[in-house]
Amino acid sequence: MTFLPLFRLVTFTATLVCAIIVLGLAAHLTSLTEEARGGYFVFAAMAIAVAVLTIITLPVMIGVDSARRGAFTSMVLVELIWIFILWILWISAAALASQEDEFVFGDGNSCDFADSNTATGCHEFAAIEAFSFLAWILLMGYNITLLVYAIIGHTRGSHTWFSTVGDGLLTRRDDAPAFSGSQPNPVSDKQTPVSRGGAYSTPAPSSMQYPPQQQQYAQPMTAQV
Numbered sequence: 001m002t003f004l005p006l007f008r009l010v011t012f013t014a015t016l017v018c019a020i021i022v023l024g025l026a027a028h029l030t031s032l033t034e035e036a037r038g039g040y041f042v043f044a045a046m047a048i049a050v051a052v053l054t055i056i057t058l059p060v061m062i063g064v065d066s067a068r069r070g071a072f073t074s075m076v077l078v079e080l081i082w083i084f085i086l087w088i089l090w091i092s093a094a095a096l097a098s099q100e101d102e103f104v105f106g107d108g109n110s111c112d113f114a115d116s117n118t119a120t121g122c123h124e125f126a127a128i129e130a131f132s133f134l135a136w137i138l139l140m141g142y143n144i145t146l147l148v149y150a151i152i153g154h155t156r157g158s159h160t161w162f163s164t165v166g167d168g169l170l171t172r173r174d175d176a177p178a179f180s181g182s183q184p185n186p187v188s189d190k191q192t193p194v195s196r197g198g199a200y201s202t203p204a205p206s207s208m209q210y211p212p213q214q215q216q217y218a219q220p221m222t223a224q225v
Contacts, residue, residue, distance in 0.1 A: 011142040018135040023051035043096035087139035094132035
């Protein structure tokens with residue numbers, strides 16, 4: 001397996017782990033706030049939505065690509081757009097969590113609260129923020145790497161935007177042979193071998209065949225006395 005498909009698999013797997021963790025933490029935090037305050041935090045709802053989208057789409061992209069080559073969901077252009085949307089959502093969720101954490105618990109808190117639910121909520125705030133930032137970094141790094149590979153492959157004549165990562169984005173995909181700097185000579189097969197001097201040798205006169213010609217000679221004239 002080449003670098004880019006392996007990097008894609010590792011990135012998607014690590015992002016899925018982050019999404020599962022964030023989903024569990026955000027769901028538990030939402031349950032605590034609904035019991036204690038009768039409401040929920042906006043960032044927690046955002047984190048749940050982004051985690052669900054990630055858990056649904058990334059396994060589909062991995063599974064379809066491994067089961068069927070050239071699928072629509074595995075095209076580089078589709079993957080670039082969707083991964084870009086995902087990491088924008090993840091950075092939004094992380095930024096909302098950071099802002100809400102600062103507003104609720106303040107700066108430099110150690111989550112040392114007498115109430116166990118408040119202490120648990122404080123730790124979950126920090127964990128959701130950290131794993132959301134991690135998912136954002138993973139997806140953004142992969143998206144930038146894929147874009148660079150696609151641009152380089154496109155400049156080399158590869159149809160990268162509608163191919164898949166497993167096709168090899170830096171490989172020339174067109175059917176036309178690469179230009180070698182010399183054009184084939186259609187009459188080269190009819191020419192005589194090249195001599196050591198580098199010029200074509202002229203056929204020997206003895207090898208030339210001419211059509212037989214009928215020559216008429218004048219009859220000898222006898223002298224009349």
